[in-house]
Amino acid sequence: MERSIAVLLSGSGRTLENILDKIDDLKVSVVISSKNDVRGVEVAKKNNIPCHIIQRKNNKDVDKFSEKITKTLEKYDFSLIVMAGFLSFYNFPEKYNQKIMNIHPALIPSFCGKGYYGMKVHREVYKRGVKVSGCTVHLVDKKYDHGPIVIQKACALKAEEKPDDIARKVFELEKKAYPEAINLYLNEKLTIKNNRVFISD
Structure with missing residues (x-):
């Protein structure tokens, strides 16, 4: 089976760039952006990836918005949907259950949920002064930052480090964690039982 993904994004496209850079033999079948004036759209075009703009603000409710995303995705072949800084809620159909992956810039279940992004x-x-932060790659369910956890990577924080410093540290972890998790999924190394993800050798 071809190693292929669909990507949903809302911003700069740096996560998409990282995926393209770090994963060999990967086809990005389509990019869907929830905003039309973001760099992520240009990243898709630069890499000759079909790109569609579906804006939440142009749809009366989340179900209509989600329906348009689903209809667009159905035109393409892929094994996994990857959220790469996608800031809108996608009410996906059952056929995509455990087929959508997201990365969150903290160690779930801390600092996560609706309103926690970027x-x-x-x-x-x-503000909380925690000594450890990191990132979490998880499969997506119908709650924000809630699905089965695939990978977490952590880093120690110093008291003098500001939010920008923390963001840089965590993104360095994201650059490793997301390609690793995507590869595990595409190579069929993941098994989900009782909300736990088991990784085979």
Whole structure:
């Protein structure tokens, strides 16, 4: 089976760039962006990836928005849907259950859930003064930052480090964790039982 993914994004496309850079023999079948004026769209075009703009604000509710995403995805072949900084809720159909992956810039279940994304996460981490942060790759369910955890990577934090410093540290972990998790999925190394992800050799 071809190693192929679909990507949902809302921003700069740096996660998409990292995936393209780190994973060999990978086809990105399609990119869907929830915003039309973001760099991620240009990254897709630069790499000759079909790109569709589906804006949440142009749809009366999340179900209509989600329906348009699903209809677009159905035109393409892929093994996994990868959320790469996608900031809208996608009410996906059952056929995509355990077929969508996301990365969160903190160690779930801390600093996660609705409203926790991007620099907002790192500012809260800084305010709380925690000594460890990191990133979490998980499969997506119908709750924010809630599905089965695939990989977590952590880093120690110093008291003098500011939110921007924390963000840089965590993104370095993300650059390793997401390609690793995507490869595990595409190579059929993951088994999910009772909300736990087992990784085979």
